[in-house]
Amino acid sequence: MERMGRALPSILAVAAAASMLAGAAPARAQGGGEAEMPRLVRRDGRFALMVDGRPFLVLGAQANNSSNYPAMLPMVWPAIERLHANTLEIPVAWEQVEPREGRFDFSWVDTVVAQAREHRVRLVLLWFGTWKNTGPAYTPEWVKLDNRRFPRMIDAEGATHYALSPHARSTLDADRRAFVAFMRHLRQIDGTRHTVIMVQPENETGTYGLVRDHSPAAEALFRGPVPDALLRRLGKAPGSWAQVFGRDADEFFHAWSIASYVNEVAQAGKAVYPLPMYANASVMDPLHPQDPKTYSSGGPTRTVLDVWKAAAPAIDLLAPDIYARDHREYLAHLDHYTRPDNALFVPETGNDRVHARFFFEVIGRGAIGFAPFGFDLTGYSNAPLGAPVLDDSTFEAFAMNYRLFAPMAREWAAIALEHRTWGAAEPTDVHEQTLPLGRWKATVSYGRPQFGFPPAPGNSTPRGGVAIAQLGPDEFLVTGYHARVAFDLAQAAGRHAIVARVEEGEYRDGAWRFRRVWNGDQTDYGLNFTALPQVLRVRMATY
Ligand code: DGJ
Numbered sequence: 001m002e003r004m005g006r007a008l009p010s011i012l013a014v015a016a017a018a019s020m021l022a023g024a025a026p027a028r029a030q031g032g033g034e035a036e037m038p039r040l041v042r043r044d045g046r047f048a049l050m051v052d053g054r055p056f057l058v059l060g061a062q063a064n065n066s067s068n069y070p071a072m073l074p075m076v077w078p079a080i081e082r083l084h085a086n087t088l089e090i091p092v093a094w095e096q097v098e099p100r101e102g103r104f105d106f107s108w109v110d111t112v113v114a115q116a117r118e119h120r121v122r123l124v125l126l127w128f129g130t131w132k133n134t135g136p137a138y139t140p141e142w143v144k145l146d147n148r149r150f151p152r153m154i155d156a157e158g159a160t161h162y163a164l165s166p167h168a169r170s171t172l173d174a175d176r177r178a179f180v181a182f183m184r185h186l187r188q189i190d191g192t193r194h195t196v197i198m199v200q201p202e203n204e205t206g207t208y209g210l211v212r213d214h215s216p217a218a219e220a221l222f223r224g225p226v227p228d229a230l231l232r233r234l235g236k237a238p239g240s241w242a243q244v245f246g247r248d249a250d251e252f253f254h255a256w257s258i259a260s261y262v263n264e265v266a267q268a269g270k271a272v273y274p275l276p277m278y279a280n281a282s283v284m285d286p287l288h289p290q291d292p293k294t295y296s297s298g299g300p301t302r303t304v305l306d307v308w309k310a311a312a313p314a315i316d317l318l319a320p321d322i323y324a325r326d327h328r329e330y331l332a333h334l335d336h337y338t339r340p341d342n343a344l345f346v347p348e349t350g351n352d353r354v355h356a357r358f359f360f361e362v363i364g365r366g367a368i369g370f371a372p373f374g375f376d377l378t379g380y381s382n383a384p385l386g387a388p389v390l391d392d393s394t395f396e397a398f399a400m401n402y403r404l405f406a407p408m409a410r411e412w413a414a415i416a417l418e419h420r421t422w423g424a425a426e427p428t429d430v431h432e433q434t435l436p437l438g439r440w441k442a443t444v445s446y447g448r449p450q451f452g453f454p455p456a457p458g459n460s461t462p463r464g465g466v467a468i469a470q471l472g473p474d475e476f477l478v479t480g481y482h483a484r485v486a487f488d489l490a491q492a493a494g495r496h497a498i499v500a501r502v503e504e505g506e507y508r509d510g511a512w513r514f515r516r517v518w519n520g521d522q523t524d525y526g527l528n529f530t531a532l533p534q535v536l537r538v539r540m541a542t543y
Contacts, residue, residue: 025486039196039369040276040343041417046276047343048417049276049368051122058197058369059402062243062348063376068096068419070111075352075377077119082395084402086222086409088116089124089198089371090349095139101142106185113186116195124347124371129175129180129265130269131205131258133282136164136297137177143174150174155212163207163265166257166298167217170212176268180213187273199275201266201345204282204321205258206296212250212254230256233310240536252307254298259311278317279308280347286332302336309341310470320360321348321373322358327462331357348373352387353463356397356427360465360480363405364423365435366416372398397463404479404533408507412469413471419470426464426483431456435468437476440497440540441490443526450528451521456484458476466529471537474500478527478536486526487540500541504534512537 033497036053048055061083063076068091090112108124116123136152138143143150150171153161164171179201190196213220226236226244242412259279266277282296284303295389297300300308300318308318320337323329338344344367350357351372362370373399374386381387387394395511406411415421422435424444430444445456447465459482466480478485489497502518518527518536527536 011164019250028157031531032269035192035194037274038194038276039274042343043417044179044229045340046366048413049197049343051194053429054410055417056122056368057363057405057409057413058087058122058124058280058345058371059083059085059405059409060087060369060371061085061091061345061398062126062371062373063091064378064380066090066380067091067376068093068108070108072378072444073112073115076436077115079375079377079390079395080119080121083399085121085371085375086402087122087369087371089126089200091126091128091138091203092182093128093174094143094178095138095140097182097294098140101140101174102180103542104181106182109182110189113190113195116431120526122194122398123196125186125196125202125489126200126203127179127265128180128203129201130164130166130171130261131202133204134163134206136162137373139175140165143171148355151215153207153210153218154215156214158214161210161213163210163216165213165218165417166254166261167213167221170527172264172384176265179265180272183275185274186275191273196275198350199269199277200280201269201277201315202262202279202530204280204299205262206282206480207254207282209293211250211292211297213257218257221257227310228257228431230307230310233247233306247408248303251292251297254305257305258298258313259300259308259315263312263314267353268318270314276316277314277451278319278345278347279312279315280321281337283320283322283333285466286329287519301480302333304341305336305445309415317343317345317368319345319347322346323350323373324346325350325352325354330425331361334362334365338367343368345497346370351375351390351394351398352383352404353394353397353461355386355461356401357465359398359401359425359483360467361423361425363412363416364421364467366446366497367453368413368420379454387431393443399483399529400533401465404535405482408535411507412477414489415469420465421469422465423468424466424480424483425457426462428458428462431458436490437464437468437470437487439473439490440476442466442476442478442488443486443488444480445484445486445526446482448482448525448528450484450525450530452525464529472539473483475537475539478538479534480529481531482529484526484528487538489542498541498543500539503537506535
């Protein structure tokens with residue numbers, strides 16, 4: 001059978017290139033000879049999460065907050081299976097592993113790791129410690145009820161705030177000890193298998209209603225100089241926080257304090273078992289300025305990403321939790337966190353049908369993964385953030401994306417490390433978009449019938465999505481749902497564009513399997529994606 005264009009670089013070649021990029025011999029798991037440690041690699045501003053030495057795309061789902069008990073797992077796995085997810089994100093709570101100080105019980109970790117293996121699913125474990133949605137609810141009672149030893153923040157008037165102070169060494173030491181014990185245990189049970197591929201130390205750090213701590217320790221630091229590492233990163237001249245940052249001083253100081261704390265926890269954990277680690281953000285308004293009292297001040301929000309980068313080198317990436325339903329807002333969040341120094345990862349997003357199409361936009365930007373929140377059968381709904389009920393059509397909206405990508409997740413991740421990729425999710429008000437692809441452009445339209453050129457009315461509900469990857473100068477991998485994609489020259493310059501060949505096929509066991517060539521009605525009006533899982537390799541030419 002004729003093959004289209006040049007062969008893709010083999011996954012092995014990509015993995016080897018990525019190792020060279022990291023400038024080190026591939027990290028081996030403890031014990032030697034086993035699968036490589038998971039790690040994040042960067043190449044020319046593109047990223048891959050390497051799992052077992054090869055790029056991996058997280059087709060994830062996060063369980064509900066209180067599903068972190070063995071009795072709940074029978075209600076978690078069916079949801080993961082139904083979604084065709086390859087990764088489960090689930091909490092490990094400080095209160096459950098260290099209910100009494102110094103007495104650790106990791107039976108939950110043992111159970112979830114063992115069952116994940118049975119279900120052939122990877123894990124991202126979420127350490128719910130000092131901060132869970134900014135509060136200390138998941139700390140053990142010996143922490144959250146002992147305000148003397150583990151002090152809460154103080155406001156400017158001297159009143160006690162709900163959140164723990166990032167300036168209490170006692171709290172940091174206790175959290176760090178527990179986290180290190182957890183990571184050490186993980187290394188013991190999973191150091192050669194790597195069922196667990198990433199860890200999230202803390203969850204949505206920051207504080208609501210108070211921009212920073214005013215405890216005596218915080219005040220002393222606030223009056224002192226801004227640390228050099230931050231000055232260097234931002235190219236600022238030395239001075240106090242107020243002198244350097246003016247009206248942003250309180251928030252920047254708080255971000256530095258929390259990020260430094262999280263960094264110490266992460267660094268100590270990595271010292272015993274160096275899994276990739278990320279910090280998730282309860283995001284602020286992506287389009288307008290916002291009073292920091294009204295969002296999670298000090299967490300890795302868009303205005304302080306550089307502060308976090310400077311303070312927390314042990315954190316591999318900063319990740320937005322995106323519950324926005326509005327297309328412009330959603331994309332603006334992605335814009336803020338897609339940076340050459342930050343791998344894009346959406347560790348939480350809404351699990352309502354409207355959120356499913358954003359998968360294409362996210363992975364089209366080269367993200368290492370995507371995970372809707374609250375996918376289990378425990379009966380909880382976080383509507384209006386997510387779906388009011390997890391009915392069949394809600395499951396299917398996400399499952400169809402993962403069914404499409406599961407067979408080629410490794411290949412997509414490998415391509416995204418080497419080549420440019422693009423994504424589109426159907427907007428609400430605009431029914432046609434143009435993606436600039438270098439020499440080429442793709443016009444993506446929604447709601448058209450498959451035949452002819454009537455105006456694009458949009459789908460009855462916005463559900464279209466497209467992902468495109470560059471395979472060669474004139475060759476693209478194209479897939480999507482409920483959308484038409486038409487290629488053309490970005491600038492005609494006296495030439496005419498022509499479709500040289502469109503192959504439909506699939507990746508199976510790492511190789512492209514040809515199914516048929518699309519031509520005639522199937523290409524005359526553009527490439528029409530419906531609800532069928534179809535993957536195309538498109539080669540364009542000119543005459
Ligand atoms: C974001 C948090 O990170 C999650 O743990 C959860 O509380 C959701 N918000 C809301 O359901």
